[in-house]
Each structure stands twice: as structure tokens, then as C-alpha cells.
Amino acid sequence: MDKNVKIEIRNITKIFGKNPQKVLSFLKEGLSKKEIFEKTKQTVGLNNVSFEVYEGEIFVIMGLSGSGKSTLLRCINRLIKPTGGQILIDGQDIVTMNPEELRRVRRVKLGMVFQNFALLSHRNVLDNVAYGLEIQGISKDERHNKAIKAIENVGLKGHEESKITQLSGGMKQRVGIARALANDPDILLMDEAFSALDPLIRNEMQEELLALENRMQKTIIFVSHDLDEALKLGDRIALMKDGEVVQIGTPEEILTEPANSYVSRFVAGVDRSKILTAESVMKRPEPLVSINSGPRVAIQLMKDYGISSIYVVEGKNRHLKGILMISGALEALRSGKNLEAAMFLEAPRVAPDRSLNEVIPLIAESQYPLAVVNDSGKLLGIIVRGTVLGALAIAGENGQNEASKERNPEKKTSEEKTLEERNVSGKTFEGKPAEKTVLIGKNEGEAGPPSKSSGVPNAQNTIINNGIDSESVPINNRTDIESVPINNRTNIEPVPAELTAKESLGSDSGQEPEVKTC
Amino acid sequence: MLTFRLPVGDTVELAVDWTEANFGPLLDIISKQLDFLISSLKNALLFLPPELFIAGIFLLAYFVGKRNIKLAAGTAIGFFLIENMGLWTLSMETLALVLSSTLLALIIGIPLGILSAKNTTLSRILKPALDFMQTMPSFVYLIPALIFFGLGNVPSMIATVVFAMPPAIRLTNLGIRQVPKELIEVADAFGSTSWQKLSKVELPVALPTIMAGVNQCIMLSLSMVVIAAMIGARGLGYQVLLGIQRVDIGMGFEAGLSIVIIAVFLDRITQNLSPR
């Protein structure tokens, strides 16, 4: 899919203070925001920020308080004028625009939604929503018609004449969104739009924003300090720290490939099972057997891989037909049946975009690996219990260690630092003693830098050592995979890499090369 | 201590003389305009017979006071009492003076308040000036007013305006500065011009505070009524002054009571006009 760049932000810097030139030279020398503040009493709001926002996406700007999120957002509609850099909206630089042009762009292209609603309490709902149209000099009838549509769009029909003071927080923010939509802008800027709402309403509003986005295809830039919200809403997320963008990526990239220890610490508390999808944790569907093969081929494959069941597919497209058990295959061999008759048709399957949350119960119930199948029936991959646990654990623990070791080599030597990081990361597993985490951290450290493949067993050790008494594995209190006993991972072990090379074994009939190419 | 006396008083006198000498004709024009304003207002107030006026004021109080029948009835009774005491004409004269002074004070004060909210330099300059205007005993304003405009209603009005204007400036300034930053951002983010921002966001949001300023301005104008009578303002203030001179308690009390009635009426009306 081709993505159109809607907003291009190039080297934006914002210094709050009287003498920005001095600060700029300090920044060039590599001084930190804190050092600069101590020296000059000036604040670095943004430091050399560059990224692009594509048309129709929800781009979330995330970061701790004071990291510059609001400043960045306000630079885009120039409520704050950047000290340096360019912001191109549809190719037009808003930083250098004259006031007339700026007003026009703000009226036509940019809508904004505020954290504390910022409604005009001397106006009723309708006139609040119509504000943007009113200042464009649009006639009363026309602007009221448009405003009424916008009000319907956010589900407030019938409240047109209500006073602002009569509305609940959630309703107020709906008015705020309707006001931004009434102008029909291309871009919506939302600064912590849902932060002032209580959790239930907040959730509801998030869902509705997603639904709205589906209908209207606006480009939305959403500021949030809440990681769960960011992961839920964002097509892509920019994580900020001290006025700089630390990482930009999809929610999954942020979770699974944190760019540095800051990011991984930031994401440490998140409930990964909600975010990771079936697709992101599945492994290559190997081995497979073609439906035209004889039972002998199937038995040989299962033997070679040391597994007790195998997926049966048809044709180049790996169209999933069913699953064959070793017992069924042996039976077929004896009685001379073909595979189609011997396999189970109702192989457990799941769509690639299901969240891990939904996958976990399925896999807990099933004896077999789960097939990840797209709309047209193609087998994309399989999920075994080990992969799920591995994915959860890698993202939680080892991904982080890896990152801090790879990207911050100078920090590696500091034992203290490492311990501290471990401690922070330990938050993933709620309510366990910190001491143990530290211990585990040390063990791991001695074992050398863990790689992703070693991540699975390591992570499981971690889990078990974390003071959990039975075999059940609560990764985190919020997930529901207690029902997945570790020792009971059955016979579907992840396939060691060397073994997969043994693909050319189709000795018996040699009629399935199309199956092996993934 | 200094051995010579600093010529503060002499200097002020010189400045006043100089102004009088150089701007005499201009002052005459201003004087004529203001006099016309006051007398037209007075004539308008006296145009209706008292009965009709009281009926009108009853309705006004009723509707402005959000259908508060007590307020309306109290107002009507008060004005009836004024009429009954034979102070109607004098009261209308006073009312005309107070209202036109207030009007002038607001016409100057509110825009100055807006400007000083937008311009910090201006507000820094204005602040000591306003402090000065408010703390200087009000009698002192009478002297230059007397010199520039002679005796009569106009100098009284000028002195009253100078005395009553500061709260209008102050509270307008305050009200606009207190408009939440997010609302200003709304105005800007949606592409308002400065005028749209002022008229559709800042002034309406600041209105309660501005109305408090208007209320104070009216009350201060009323408090100048008796003092202004010393330089020739006619009406109830002069009656009070006469009462003092003649040691006529009854006369002074009746006039004083009428001022109180007008004050309470104006206070309630302006309070009810302000939103929230």
C-alpha cells in the first residue's frame, strides 16, 4: 500500500527562553536538557524532531510528563512557533506562513481537541460546535446544519440546545470532538483528549474514536501519556523523552523491538497479551504435508520432526485442509486410506489479527497447535504454546536486556545500573519480590547476552522463579493463561532451527516441493 | 532634612494653569457635550410621569431580576417613597448624573482594560496611576475639575469619572487575563482573527468579572454624589449638603434615604445582568 505523507516534520526545535541561540549551541555540543536548564534557565521543549505522518493514520505521540508532547502537537498548528525547523502540511511549510495563510490552514485543515474540553460555556452545544464555521463567516443555517451533523456523528443527537454545564465529562469531550469535526478538517490534533475522563468512559471514547476513524479516514495525531491507550489507538507511535523522539514504530515494534532501555522501561508495565497478535507470535508452518501425499510421507515427516500431528494443505496457496494425527496416519497406512479420509477437518484455527488475549484460551483448550489462517483459507503459520509464552516473555524481559546491551554498551559495565533496570523491568510480573528478579538478572548476565532463541527457556525460568508455587504460569495478573501448564507443553516443541533444513526428505513420493516454501 | 520646601503644590498649580490657558477652547467644547449628555438624560428620565416610571421600573426589575417579585416590589415601593417625599426631580437629576458618569467611565475604562490586558507595558504603566486615582481623597479631584470646567454638573461628572473608573479598568483587565489558556488556544486553533477572539471568546468569558467592575463603577459614582455637590452638582447630593448647612436632620435624612434607594436598585439590576 502506498502511503501519502500528510505532515512532514523536519528538524523541529523549540527553546522556551529569551536567548535560544545560546541554547542551540549548547545542544550542538551535546549537553542534556537538564544541564542546559541549569546553565541558562531556558527549557529545551523540542530538540531536532523529525518524522512523517501518513494520510489517514492515527499517529500517537507518547511520553512522560514534560517530554514535549503538547509542545510538539502545538507546533503543528503553530499555537507554539518553533525556534527552528520546518513543518510541511501537504507540502506547505506552516512555520514560515504569514498570519493570513496560517488562519486559512487552521480553518480548513486542522481541527483540535483539548484535554480539558475547552468549551465555551456561554454558548450551547450547537453554537460551540458551530464555532469554527461561524468564524469563517458561514451563514447561520448552513453552519447549524453542519454542526448538527457533527453532533450526530459523535452520538449527541438531541443535545443541541443543552448548556455545557449540564453535560458530563464524556459528553463534553464529544462536543469537543464534534467541534473539531464540524469544519471537516483533514487533520485532527488531540492533546490527551481522553485523560480527564474516568476509565470506563475513556475506553468507550477510544472505541468510538476508532470507529469514527474507520468511517472518516482523518489523519489523527493523538497525544497520550498512557501506553495502553497509545497501543490501542496508534497505527504508529512516537515515544518522546526530554524533547526528543526516542522511537517511532507500530505498537508491536515498540513492544517487541524497543530501541533502547528507556523504551523498554516505558513499555515494561504493559499487558502484552492485548497487543501482540496471532500473526506476530506464529511460527513458520513446518512441516506440512500435501493432501495428495500418501500416509507414509506424513508419518516420515512427523518422525523426523518428533511431532505427533501435522497440518494438511492443498496447492501452492497452502490452503488449509485439516490436521492429521500420528495415530490416524498409521491407521490410514494399515487400511490403505488416503490422507483426506484420515485427517480431522476441523483443525483449530484463528485469524492473523486476533490478539493474544483471544488466542491464549484457544490454545489452552486445544491439544493441537493453532493454525493461523487468513480470509482466503491460506495457512500462514502455526502457534504452539511455547511460542505464546516465548513471545510474552521475550517482549517482557529479554528484549529489554538485549536492547540495553546492544545500544548502550557503556552502561553494561555498571552492575548497579543493570540491577536497577532489571528491577524496573520486573514490574511486568506484578506483586513479586524484587530480590528474586535481581537474582535472576545476575544469572542471566553471567550466562552472557541472551539471544532471542534462548529467550524462551530463560523467560520461563524467570516466571517460575518468581515465587509462583504451582505449575500454573500467571504471566501477569491481568491475563488468563493460568490454564497453560508449563510442563504440559505436550509434544509440540518449537522446531530447532537445524532440523528445518531437513526439508528435502520427501523421499517416498517427492511430490510436495510447493509445500515447503514459505 | 531639606532646608527648602519642594514646590510640589506650586508645580501642580502651574500645570493646571498651563492646561487651562492652552486648552481652554477644547475644554469648553467637551464641557458643552457633557452638559448636553447629562441634561438630555435628565429630560428623558423626567419625561415620563412618576407613576408610569415606577411601573416601568417595576417591570424592569421583575424581568432583569429573573422574575423575582420581591425585588420588583421593593424597587417600586422605594421609588414610590422617593416620589412621596417630594424628591422625584432631584432624584432623576442625580440618576442622570450618575448614569452619564458611569457611561463615560465605562466607555473609557473598558477599552483601556482590554488594551492593558493585551499589553503588559501599558498595564504596568496604568497600575500605579490607578492606585493613585483610587487612594487620593476624592475631594482633591474637585479642584482641577472646578478650575477647568467651573461650577456645575460637568466638573462633578469629570471628578466622578476619574474616581469611579479604576475598577472598570482593573476588572476588565483581570477578567480578560483570567480567560483560560485553553480557550485562547481554541480561538487560535480554529483560525479566529484577533477581533473574533476578543468578541466571541475573551469578552463573553470575562463578562462576569467585567460586570463586577461595572457594578463597582456605579457604586463609586453614587458615592461621589454628595461630594460632587460641593462644586455645583445639583440633585440629591446638594439636598444633603443643604441639610448639613442648615442642620436640618429630616431634610438630610430624606435625601440620603433616596440615594440609598437608588443605589440598591442599581446594584441589584447590574448584579442580575451579569451572567452566572
Ligand SMILES: Nc1ncnc2c1ncn2[C@@H]1O[C@H](COP(=O)(O)OP(=O)(O)OP(=O)(O)O)[C@@H](O)[C@H]1O
Ligand atoms: N510556555 C512555556 N514556557 C516555558 N517552558 C515551557 C512552556 N511550555 C512548556 N514548557 C516546558 O517544555 C517542556 C515540554 O512541555 P510539554 O507541555 O510539551 O510536555 P508534555 O509532554 O505535554 O507534558 P504533560 O504530559 O505534562 O502535558 C517541559 O519541560 C515544560 O516545562
Ligand SMILES: [Mg+2]
Ligand atoms: Mg501536555
